[in-house]
Amino acid sequence: MAAxxxxxxxxxxxxxxxxxxxxxxIIIPFFTHKPAKGALPMLRAALDTFAVGGDYYGPNHPRxxxxxxxxVKPRRKAMDKxxxxxxxxxxxxxxxxxxxx
Numbered sequence: 001m002a003a004x005x006x007x008x009x010x011x012x013x014x015x016x017x018x019x020x021x022x023x024x025x026i027i028i029p030f031f032t033h034k035p036a037k038g039a040l041p042m043l044r045a046a047l048d049t050f051a052v053g054g055d056y057y058g059p060n061h062p063r064x065x066x067x068x069x070x071x072v073k074p075r076r077k078a079m080d081k082x083x084x085x086x087x088x089x090x091x092x093x094x095x096x097x098x099x100x101x
Contacts, residue, residue, distance in 0.1 A: 003045040005038030006059035006066045033066035041069035
């Protein structure tokens, strides 16, 4: 199973460009939720008795920015087997860890 938090209003916003920091107090509430709500998709994936391998959870609002956790459809690139293999190979090389699966 996998999950994503959507957009959470965390300390990462301190790395926004200065122009974005000026307007962020106005727009952030429309596109983010609190970190505690961002954790809910991960908790649902871990604890939902109906969740099965391959399920993917995220917020339910349009574009999955925020909202209650629901089962969502992965993006097309997330299902790309060649891209997944490339990511796995690069990860093994960077971490110097090999796994025989």
